[in-house]
Amino acid sequence: xxxxxxxxxxxTKVYNKGGGGEVYAVHGVSLEIxxxxxxxxxGASGSGKSTLMxxxxxxxxxxxxxxxxxxxxxxxxxxxxxxxxxxxxxxxxFQSFNLLARTNALENVELPLIYSxxxxxxxxxxxxxxxxxxADRLHxxxxxxxxxxxQRVAIARxxxxxxxxxxxxxxTGNLDSKSSLEIMALFQQLNAKGRTIVxxxxxxxxxxxxxxxxxxxxxKIISDEVNRQPRVALEKIPAPxxxxxxxxxx
Amino acid sequence: xxxxRVLKVAFKGLGRNKLRSFLMMIGIVIGIxxxxxxxSAGLGAQERIMERVKKFGLESMMVFAGAGREMGQPTSGQxxxxxxxxxxxxxxxxxxxxxxxxxxxxxxxAEVKFQEKSATTAIFGVTPSWAPVWDWDAAEGxxxxxxxxxxxxxxxxxxxxxxxxxxGTANPIGEQVRIGNVQFEIKGIMQPKGxxxxxxxMDDRIYIPLSTLMRRxxxxxxxxxxxxxxxxxxxxxxxxxxxxxxxxERHKLAPGTPDDFTITTPTxxxxxxxxxxxxxxxxxxxxxxxxxxxxxxxxxxxxxISVNERRKEIGLRKAxxxxxxxxxxxxLYESTAVTLTxxxxxxxxxxxxxxxxEAITQMPISISWESMVLGLVFSSLVGIVAGLHxxxxxxxxxxxxxxxx
Numbered sequence: 125x126x127x128x129x130x131x132x133x134x135x136t137k138v139y140n141k142g143g144g145g146e147v148y149a150v151h152g153v154s155l156e157i158x159x160x161x162x163x164x165x166x167g168a169s170g171s172g173k174s175t176l177m178x179x180x181x182x183x184x185x186x187x188x189x190x191x192x193x194x195x196x197x198x199x200x201x202x203x204x205x206x207x208x209x210x211x212x213x214x215x216x217x218f219q220s221f222n223l224l225a226r227t228n229a230l231e232n233v234e235l236p237l238i239y240s241x242x243x244x245x246x247x248x249x250x251x252x253x254x255x256x257x258x259a260d261r262l263h264x265x266x267x268x269x270x271x272x273x274x275q276r277v278a279i280a281r282x283x284x285x286x287x288x289x290x291x292x293x294x295x296t297g298n299l300d301s302k303s304s305l306e307i308m309a310l311f312q313q314l315n316a317k318g319r320t321i322v323x324x325x326x327x328x329x330x331x332x333x334x335x336x337x338x339x340x341x342x343x344k345i346i347s348d349e350v351n352r353q354p355r356v357a358l359e360k361i362p363a364p365x366x367x368x369x370x371x372x373x374x
Numbered sequence: 375x376x377x378x379r380v381l382k383v384a385f386k387g388l389g390r391n392k393l394r395s396f397l398m399m400i401g402i403v404i405g406i407x408x409x410x411x412x413x414s415a416g417l418g419a420q421e422r423i424m425e426r427v428k429k430f431g432l433e434s435m436m437v438f439a440g441a442g443r444e445m446g447q448p449t450s451g452q453x454x455x456x457x458x459x460x461x462x463x464x465x466x467x468x469x470x471x472x473x474x475x476x477x478x479x480x481x482x483x484a485e486v487k488f489q490e491k492s493a494t495t496a497i498f499g500v501t502p503s504w505a506p507v508w509d510w511d512a513a514e515g516x517x518x519x520x521x522x523x524x525x526x527x528x529x530x531x532x533x534x535x536x537x538x539x540x541x542g543t544a545n546p547i548g549e550q551v552r553i554g555n556v557q558f559e560i561k562g563i564m565q566p567k568g569x570x571x572x573x574x575x576m577d578d579r580i581y582i583p584l585s586t587l588m589r590r591x592x593x594x595x596x597x598x599x600x601x602x603x604x605x606x607x608x609x610x611x612x613x614x615x616x617x618x619x620x621x622x623e624r625h626k627l628a629p630g631t632p633d634d635f636t637i638t639t640p641t642x643x644x645x646x647x648x649x650x651x652x653x654x655x656x657x658x659x660x661x662x663x664x665x666x667x668x669x670x671x672x673x674x675x676x677x678x679i680s681v682n683e684r685r686k687e688i689g690l691r692k693a694x695x696x697x698x699x700x701x702x703x704x705x706l707y708e709s710t711a712v713t714l715t716x717x718x719x720x721x722x723x724x725x726x727x728x729x730x731x732e733a734i735t736q737m738p739i740s741i742s743w744e745s746m747v748l749g750l751v752f753s754s755l756v757g758i759v760a761g762l763h764x765x766x767x768x769x770x771x772x773x774x775x776x777x778x779x
Contacts, residue, residue, distance in 0.1 A: 183693060183774045204697050211695020222690045222777065226390045236694035238379045245379075281694070 128192070129289045129320050130157040130180055135189035135199075137175050137343075149175040150186065151343035157289070157322065162315040162354075164331035165324045167340035174293065176340060177324045181214055181291045182206045194288045211239050215282030219294035221274045223266040223281075229253060230262040233280045240285060252280040256310060272303030279310060289320045296330055308333045309357035333357060380700055384707035391680070395712055398676050401669020402716030402756060403723065406749045408662035410724020411731065413745035415658070418738035427640050429567065431509065433473075433607040435614055437465075437600045437621070438636040455596040456634040461624060462600055469616045473603045476500065476507035479587050480598045486580060487552040488540040495536050496579045497553060499587025499597075507603045515547045515562030522583045526590060531562040535578040551580075556590055558582060610639055666752060669716070670760040677709050677764035688768050689776025702769040709761025710754055717753025721746050 137150040149172045157163055167173040178184035179191065182198055185206075191199045194213055201209065210216075215236075223232045230249050237245035253259060256276040266274050275295060282290050292311065296304035312333060315321050323334055331337045332355045339347040388395045440454025462477040479499040486493050502518055505511040512531050522529055530551070537546055546560045558580075567576040588594055604613055614637050621635055681688070688701055725741045732739040 178774050183777075207692060207695050207697050210693060216693055218777070222686065224687060224690070227386070231386075235691065238383060239376065239691070239695040239697065239700055241376070285695075 127159045128156045129159050129161075129194055130155070131192040131195075132156070132180065133190045135176070135179060135186045135191060137172075137179060137184070138187045148172075148343045150179060152189070153340075153343070153345055154189075155338065155345060155348065157320065159288075159320055160315070160318050161336060162311070162319075162321045162334045163323065163336045163338060164334040164351075165322060165338050165340060166326065166328065166331045168326055171326075171340045172343035173324050173326075173340040175343075177291055177293060177322065180322065181216060182209050183216075207239075211236060212285065213288040215285065215287040215290040217275070217278050217282050217290065217292035217295045219297040221266070221271075221278045221298070223274055223277055225267070226265055228263045228265050229258060229269070229277045229280075232266070232277055233284050235281060236285050248284050249280070252284040253277070255283060256280045270303065271299050272306050275299060275303070275307050276310065279307070279314075283314070283319075289322065290314075291322050291324070293324045294326070295323070296325075296327075304330070305357050308355075312354075312357055329355075376700070377703070380703050381707050384704050384711060387704070387708055388711060394676060394680065398673045398709075398712045399716035399719070401665055401672050402713045402753055403669075403720045405662050405664075405666035405669050405756075406717045406720025406753050407724040407727060408658055408665060409752060410721050410741075410745045410749050411727055412658040412662060413748055414724065414728040414739050414741045415731070415737060417742050417744065418732075418740040421740050422738040423644055426569070427644050430640060430643055431603065432640050433604045433610070434507070434640070435602050435604075435610065435617075436636075436638040437602060437617060438638065439596060439598055439634075441632050441634055441636060453596075453598070454634070455594070456625060457597050457600065458595065459597060461621060462597070464624060465600065465602065465617055465620060468620060469613060471605050471609045471613055473605050474503050474507050475603070476503045476601045477584065477597045478504065478599060478601070479584060479592065479594070479596075481587065481592055484553055484580075486536065486540070488546075488549065491540050493536060493539040495533075497587065497591065498579055498581045499584035499591075500581050501584050504581070507601050510565060510567060512562035513565040515560070517562055518581060518583050523585050526586045527583055528556060528558045528586060528590070529561045529582065530558040531564055531581040532560055533564045533577040533579040533581075534566045535575055536580055537563055553580065553582070554591060607640075614639055666756055669713075670756040673709055673713060673757065673760035674763060677705065677761055678767070680708075681705065681764045681768040684768075685771060685776045688771050689773045689778075692771065692773035693777060698769040701771075702765045705765035705768050706758060706761045709764070710757030713753045713757030713760070714750065717749050720753065721749040724749070 133154045135150055135153045136148060139147045139149060141147055151172070153176060165173045165177060175184065179186050182193065186199050189199065190197060193209060196209075198206065198209055224235070230246065230253065233249040233252050234245045237248060242248060250259070250262065253262060256279050258273060258276055258280065261269060261273060261277075266277070269277065279295075282292075295311075296307055299307065308330065311321055311323065315335075321334075323330070325331050332351065334351060335354055336348070336350050338345055437457070438454070439457035457477075459477065462475055466472060466475045478501075481497040481499070483494050484497045486495055500518055501523060502520055505517050511517055515531070517531055518529070521527070530553070532540075532546065532551075540546065540551065541549070547562065549560050550557050551560060552558075564577065564579070564581065570576045582591070584597070588597075602613070602617065604610065618633065618637060622633065625634055627634065691701060724745070728739045728741055731737060
């Protein structure tokens with residue numbers, strides 16, 4: 125049994141610039157991510173970490189190399205097949221939350237399920253919101269929620285399909301330090317329960333919360349280290365049971 | 375299941391942008407309102423025409439004296455003198471399948487006096503066969519009889535309009551009226567018949583014996599027209615041809631010369647009436663077409679803007695697994711839901727408008743399921759056509775590019 129969620133070999137992404145010049149956004153990246161890992165993809169802006177994340181997350185296609193997701197080769201799939209892979213196996217958390225405006229939390233979390241074969245979408249969305257401590261915010265629109273709460277809705281949306289892997293692209297980039305801590309705590313909690321999480325960040329501080337830090341520069345992996353003593357984002361963690369979350373409201 | 379969810383997404387999208395949805399709808403509402411009006415007015419006219427044709431009689435035809443005559447049109451200049459009572463007798467004897475014939479002579483616009491009151495009305499010289507052939511008898515009193523005809527009696531039967539003008543509510547039977555210089559005794563009142571195929575009042579008439587009119591009033595030896603009633607409607611064309619041949623022979627018309635009489639069948643009566651109703655409909659059809667087209671262009675435009683504004687939403691949907699088809703359907707549902715809603719509003723407004731129009735113009739209006747179906751079909755069609763390009767554009771967006779926007 126292959127326990128690698130991601131197995132990438134020699135991935136490249138080349139853009140053709142005018143005048144025949146080529147730019148490698150991703151240049152021969154090989155890496156494996158095992159089930160249950162909590163990994164940071166770290167690098168400065170322009171390092172190619174976001175492009176790499178897009179490729180690993182099946183949002184973009186590599187121009188070369190091989191990528192297996194959950195044992196299945198995805199680098200040759202069509203757009204439609206990739207959409208299905210994203211729907212079933214991947215969850216995304218974005219820097220700017222990307223919640224639908226004027227749409228309540230419950231409906232935002234239901235979004236991926238709309239495009240799935242599931243029928244019990246409202247129940248699943250409730251459970252997901254419950255697991256991020258927002259059971260009492262189901263019918264609030266994004267405008268009525270704090271930044272931290274909005275990101276938790278987004279995390280619930282990523283969780284709701286029970287994906288193999290979650291990609292979080294600078295999830296704390298738009299949050300104050302208190303909310304950032306909350307989100308980091310939530311990710312650690314989810315990882316502790318076995319979620320595979322890839323966190324993309326340019327902040328070493330944030331990367332420190334993960335268990336493995338992969339540093340990218342110029343489209344290449346320049347270091348891949350196990351973080352033996354990850355920072356712990358303590359408390360302020362909304363407990364999963366809804367009855368205990370009330371202290372978080374406000 | 376998934377389709378139903380995407381449909382729900384589309385409706386929520388519309389609900390979130392009420393102003394945008396409303397603006398998209400206006401043109402369609404106008405177009406479908408006009409469309410409903412046209413169809414209602416058109417069907418109403420159609421129904422009235424059929425009613426009139428039935429009133430004329432589906433198994434009847436008219437033979438007029440003179441070439442190129444049309445029913446109900448006033449004679450211009452000299453009256454045609456080509457039809458005679460002998461023609462009538464010969465037709466009845468020689469042409470097969472004829473149930474009966476009713477010759478008449480019409481003297482348009484004569485003055486009728488009763489005491490101090492007077493009225494200008496049409497005088498019809500008729501035979502007793504008028505009643506069965508036209509299916510039109512005296513409602514009170516008696517119609518013209520064979521004895522009246524033989525004795526050139528000075529009796530008349532008046533139409534309800536004449537009765538109202540000269541007598542009001544009083545009983546006119548037995549009273550004397552003057553037509554020109556001749557005194558007539560009223561012996562009956564006709565059944566009301568309403569409007570003729572050409573739009574005239576068929577109740578504003580006075581009937582006297584044909585012989586009396588020809589000898590005592592007009593002093594002529596010809597008649598205006600013959601109404602011929604057949605046994606069945608299906609022999610219409612053959613019988614018309616037979617009568618035509620017979621009359622040409624009797625009138626000694628050489629081949630190549632035009633007829634000196636005109637035969638009008640129910641088909642021609644219908645055509646004539648339809649011509650009257652046509653002009654108004656062409657105008658409204660233009661209004662409907664133009665507003666539906668421009669409404670469609672507005673929908674397409676606003677949908678394009680909407681797709682552009684919602685790139686992030688589309689990108690997100692694709693990122694979480696929406697297929698091309700799902701996005702395409704979402705936007706098509708949106709545009710179609712808008713136009714269909716506009717269509718329903720248009721149908722309601724059109725129906726209300728039709729009622730108002732009916733009240734104001736007395737035009738016959740018929741609001742039918744046909745007009746509603748047509749409205750729904752056209753409005754959905756506009757939605758699909760107008761939404762197609764924007765929907766394709768939305769569906770073609772790549773998730774990362776859309777998310778970056």
